[in-house]
Amino acid sequence: MQLVTENGARVDHPDYSRYVDDVDITSVRALYEDLVVVRRIDAEATALQRQGELGLWAPLLGQEAAQVGSARALRPDDFVFASYREHGVAYCRDVDPTHMLRFWRGSTHSGWNPFEYNMTTPAIIVGAQALHATGYAMGMQFDGSDGAAITYFGDGATSQGDISEAFGFAASFNAPVVFFCQNNQWAISEPVSLQSRVSIAARGRGFGVPSVRVDGNDVLAVIAVTRAALERAREGSGPTLIEAVTYRMGPHTTSDDPSRYRPAALDEEWKRKDPLDRIRALLESAGAIDDDYLAAVHQRADGTAAALRRGCLETVEPEPMSLFDNVYAEPHPLVDEERRQFAAYLDSFEGTDA
Numbered sequence: 329m330q331l332v333t334e335n336g337a338r339v340d341h342p343d344y345s346r347y348v349d350d351v352d353i354t355s356v357r358a359l360y361e362d363l364v365v366v367r368r369i370d371a372e373a374t375a376l377q378r379q380g381e382l383g384l385w386a387p388l389l390g391q392e393a394a395q396v397g398s399a400r401a402l403r404p405d406d407f408v409f410a411s412y413r414e415h416g417v418a419y420c421r422d423v424d425p426t427h428m429l430r431f432w433r434g435s436t437h438s439g440w441n442p443f444e445y446n447m448t449t450p451a452i453i454v455g456a457q458a459l460h461a462t463g464y465a466m467g468m469q470f471d472g473s474d475g476a477a478i479t480y481f482g483d484g485a486t487s488q489g490d491i492s493e494a495f496g497f498a499a500s501f502n503a504p505v506v507f508f509c510q511n512n513q514w515a516i517s518e519p520v521s522l523q524s525r526v527s528i529a530a531r532g533r534g535f536g537v538p539s540v541r542v543d544g545n546d547v548l549a550v551i552a553v554t555r556a557a558l559e560r561a562r563e564g565s566g567p568t569l570i571e572a573v574t575y576r577m578g579p580h581t582t583s584d585d586p587s588r589y590r591p592a593a594l595d596e597e598w599k600r601k602d603p604l605d606r607i608r609a610l611l612e613s614a615g616a617i618d619d620d621y622l623a624a625v626h627q628r629a630d631g632t633a634a635a636l637r638r639g640c641l642e643t644v645e646p647e648p649m650s651l652f653d654n655v656y657a658e659p660h661p662l663v664d665e666e667r668r669q670f671a672a673y674l675d676s677f678e679g680t681d682a
Contacts, residue, residue, distance in 0.1 A: 330543040
């Protein structure tokens with residue numbers, strides 16, 4: 329499903345155009361700003377990792393439209409269950425970009441309070457967050473809420489049992505959850521064609537989960553299908569699987585070298601489908617872009633990146649004993665014993681050069 333072509337032309341779709349009737353050219357300008365800022369956050373975080381300030385980073389380069397489009401379709405009371413690459417979603421949920429880095433710097437167990445933004449912190453166990461989202465959505469049902477949960481995962485995660493279990497539970501209990509798969513074509517070094525002989529959307533239908541395949545580099549199309557899925561969830565029609573077909577233009581993480589397994593010609597093919605270039609072309613065709621607007625957008629992006637770097641470098645690293653804080657809401661004897669053992673271990677270095 330596509331609403332903006334690769335050349336930046338806006339087109340109609342009989343089922344989905346109505347979901348973006350309110351997205352006028354002013355709204356498109358705001359979406360373009362989102363895309364530029366999110367890409368700049370990602371570039372700055374990648375640079376910080378290369379400079380030794382982060383232990384690791386999972387780049388989202390090329391997936392900005394899938395994340396911004398889906399996130400901008402959400403209501404504040406909807407709850408996001410993320411994987412480890414949804415920095416663009418976090419930005420749209422107003423998470424301080426500096427907080428995004430603390431997890432990757434090793435300065436915190438998580439990064440932010442999930443209930444402050446209705447978004448979980450990064451989930452490293454591949455696919456586990458889909459089960460969490462399904463359970464939370466079922467809880468919303470029990471509470472009589474008309475909110476919805478959305479969970480993000482990659483194409484590789486669909487081969488994990490957790491995803492299959494989540495599909496099964498959500499379909500059986502009609503849970504108000506949106507499964508959002510960013511099919512970026514690569515499960516680390518393996519192409520999606522190796523793990524799935526049919527589309528990921530088709531795999532969802534096998535569980536009884538209605539599914540849609542959308543151009544993940546088209547921010548308007550992503551907004552439309554996400555709004556439609558959320559509408560189904562709110563009216564009690566159950567889960568939806570969205571397969572957003574996009575491309576990971578960079579490495580899986582900063583520890584990966586995609587040139588070892590991915591042909592350069594394929595990278596060049598997908599660069600021509602760049603989600604930022606597409607929306608810029610749409611704005612140019614509408615006469616809605618000029619040097620002053622572009623300068624303002626890039627000034628905001630640079631300001632966000634500067635604040636991100638400053639916040640990262642000024643992070644106060646935690647004291648070793650804080651490792652045991654907030655493990656349980658109430659005192660726990662096992663944690664108390666581990667705290668005593670670790671304190672004794674640290675005391676053993678007193679008077680040494682260690």
